[in-house]
Amino acid sequence: MKIKAIYVLWIRQLKRYLRSRVRIIGSLAQPVLFLVALGFGFGPIFQKAGGGNYLDFIAPGIIAMAILFTSVFTGIEMIWDRQFGFLKETLVAPISRLDIMIGRTLGGATVAVMQGIAVFILSIIFGFRPANIFSIPLAIVFMALIAIIFTAFGTAIASQLEDMQGFQFISNFIIMPLFFLSGALFPLQGLPNTVVMIAKFNPLAYGVDGLRGALINQVHFGLGTDLIVLSVIAVVFLVIGSYSFSKIQL
Amino acid sequence: MVKNNGKKSNGNKNDGNKNNGIIINVSNLTRDFNGFRAVDNISFSIKKGEIFGFLGPNGAGKSTTIKMLTTLLLPTKGSIIMNGHSPITQPDKVRKTFGIVFQDPSLDDELTAYENMEFHGILYDVPSNVLKSRIEQLLKMVELWDRKIELVKHFSGGMKRRLEIARGLLHHPLILFLDEPTLGLDPQTRNHIWNYIKELNKKEGITVFFTTHYMDEAERIADRIAIIDHGKIIAQGTSDELKKKTKTSFLEDAFISLTGKDIREEEASTLDMLRMHRRMFKR
Numbered sequence: 053m054k055i056k057a058i059y060v061l062w063i064r065q066l067k068r069y070l071r072s073r074v075r076i077i078g079s080l081a082q083p084v085l086f087l088v089a090l091g092f093g094f095g096p097i098f099q100k101a102g103g104g105n106y107l108d109f110i111a112p113g114i115i116a117m118a119i120l121f122t123s124v125f126t127g128i129e130m131i132w133d134r135q136f137g138f139l140k141e142t143l144v145a146p147i148s149r150l151d152i153m154i155g156r157t158l159g160g161a162t163v164a165v166m167q168g169i170a171v172f173i174l175s176i177i178f179g180f181r182p183a184n185i186f187s188i189p190l191a192i193v194f195m196a197l198i199a200i201i202f203t204a205f206g207t208a209i210a211s212q213l214e215d216m217q218g219f220q221f222i223s224n225f226i227i228m229p230l231f232f233l234s235g236a237l238f239p240l241q242g243l244p245n246t247v248v249m250i251a252k253f254n255p256l257a258y259g260v261d262g263l264r265g266a267l268i269n270q271v272h273f274g275l276g277t278d279l280i281v282l283s284v285i286a287v288v289f290l291v292i293g294s295y296s297f298s299k300i301q302l
Numbered sequence: 303m304v305k306n307n308g309k310k311s312n313g314n315k316n317d318g319n320k321n322n323g324i325i326i327n328v329s330n331l332t333r334d335f336n337g338f339r340a341v342d343n344i345s346f347s348i349k350k351g352e353i354f355g356f357l358g359p360n361g362a363g364k365s366t367t368i369k370m371l372t373t374l375l376l377p378t379k380g381s382i383i384m385n386g387h388s389p390i391t392q393p394d395k396v397r398k399t400f401g402i403v404f405q406d407p408s409l410d411d412e413l414t415a416y417e418n419m420e421f422h423g424i425l426y427d428v429p430s431n432v433l434k435s436r437i438e439q440l441l442k443m444v445e446l447w448d449r450k451i452e453l454v455k456h457f458s459g460g461m462k463r464r465l466e467i468a469r470g471l472l473h474h475p476l477i478l479f480l481d482e483p484t485l486g487l488d489p490q491t492r493n494h495i496w497n498y499i500k501e502l503n504k505k506e507g508i509t510v511f512f513t514t515h516y517m518d519e520a521e522r523i524a525d526r527i528a529i530i531d532h533g534k535i536i537a538q539g540t541s542d543e544l545k546k547k548t549k550t551s552f553l554e555d556a557f558i559s560l561t562g563k564d565i566r567e568e569e570a571s572t573l574d575m576l577r578m579h580r581r582m583f584k585r
Binding site for chain 1 (some may be wrong): 326369372373374375376394398399402404406407409410411413417420422424425426427453471474578
């Protein structure tokens with residue numbers, strides 16, 4: 053394992069991200085819209101139904117959403133590298149495919165976590181109140197796990213695609229269902245069994261649950277379960293990602 | 303690390319290769335793309351420290367061959383041994399032995415010229431004490447030193463090309479692949495670059511494998527030349543040998559004689575005839 057190579061791949065992602073202000077602001081717009089429209093729109097109904105403060109309930113879900121979208125996108129961004137040729141530069145380099153995968157994933161994940169923290173701060177401005185300030189570090193651990201899983205996922209998908217044309221398909225058929233069936237917007241308690249079953253196989257559901265547990269003390273699966281499941285999936289996706297990455301031919 | 307290996311094996315000629323100094327050995331290499339045979343059963347070998355020119359018309363299979371040698375593409379058939387390892391079964395080991403300047407762009411547009419160089423240097427383990435001075439030397443050579451902190455996306459095509467070459471020369475590998483390195487560059491820059499490469503070749507014994515469209519370049523630089531057409535190697539030898547063989551006095555004529563007339567006559571398609579006529583008109 054070459055730490056320097058991982059570092060340089062990581063810093064590259066960060067530099068690219070920090071230089072594209074439009075992208076930073078653009079990708080904050082959607083989560084904020086969801087937070088404001090749904091948070092204030094459904095708030096009174098949720099309250100009446102005895103669910104408590106809806107804004108507090110969905111804020112962790114919206115943070116997870118921002119991380120999901122950013123990380124899948126930074127993973128899939130590899131397609132640009134392929135089209136602009138930069139991918140060749142990394143592919144012929146004398147470093148293991150796993151190192152490339154780790155470096156890229158950590159870079160993308162860092163970007164996604166930064167985006168998640170930005171949404172977290174914005175949600176506080178809009179009135180979200182975390183129950184326990186001391187568990188914010190734990191929340192960041194969950195953010196990082198979600199980010200790693202979905203960056204690796206995005207990279208694995210990008211290794212299979214030649215261009216951005218498949219992106220719409222993936223967005224509509226994988227990313228949106230993952231988000232809507234994760235319990236980010238509504239509690240999983242009392243839902244039809246099928247929906248709950250699907251959520252059980254959705255990595256994001258554990259991420260949302262962990263975030264919610266850390267930020268507002270409300271859990272469905274349990275914090276320990278969330279941590280274990282997410283960690284295992286992160287490793288599995290990293291391995292799958294680097295395997296499919298190593299199969300790329302130009 | 304890569305560099306040290308290179309130096310060690312220079313001092314000791316028998317290091318790493320048992321076949322009297324052969325560093326690249328290609329035999330019966332074939333690559334098909336959906337029924338189209340881009341590279342057809344080619345064999346050649348290159349000695350350590352040699353400058354090898356790989357010439358051929360557009361679409362002859364040059365880049366496909368380079369891709370297979372540099373682990374980017376798996377061959378359909380045949381074997382390759384580079385410095386004792388196979389790019390097919392031991393890609394990681396082979397990647398430690400070569401450097402490449404690609405024909406098409408492979409820079410990161412969102413990084414500066416300097417950052418692109420630095421990224422490459424770190425990825426290839428160039429020792430940090432030589433990295434800075436070498437980046438400076440190379441960027442000065444390609445006249446980009448005073449624009450080093452500009453983002454590459456603001457560069458012109460020629461500037462990108464120059465940066466690409468500078469980057470490829472940053473780590474001193476055992477084998478250097480150059481795919482049309484000087485295409486589209488002005489004669490002065492071409493000269494600078496070739497002088498640098500020649501010096502690298504002399505000083506560090508780096509083996510150079512290059513393709514080019516400029517016959518004068520090939521004639522002046524290459525120790526040995528292989529001409530590929532329709533995926534097949536149709537002639538190999540020194541520039542003098544090729545000229546003698548075709549009874550011509552310039553490599554350019556030898557090339558045309560080899561690819562344009564003699565070889566194609568047997569199975570000349572209309573397209574080939576057209577190409578031939580076009581060539582004749584140009585001259």
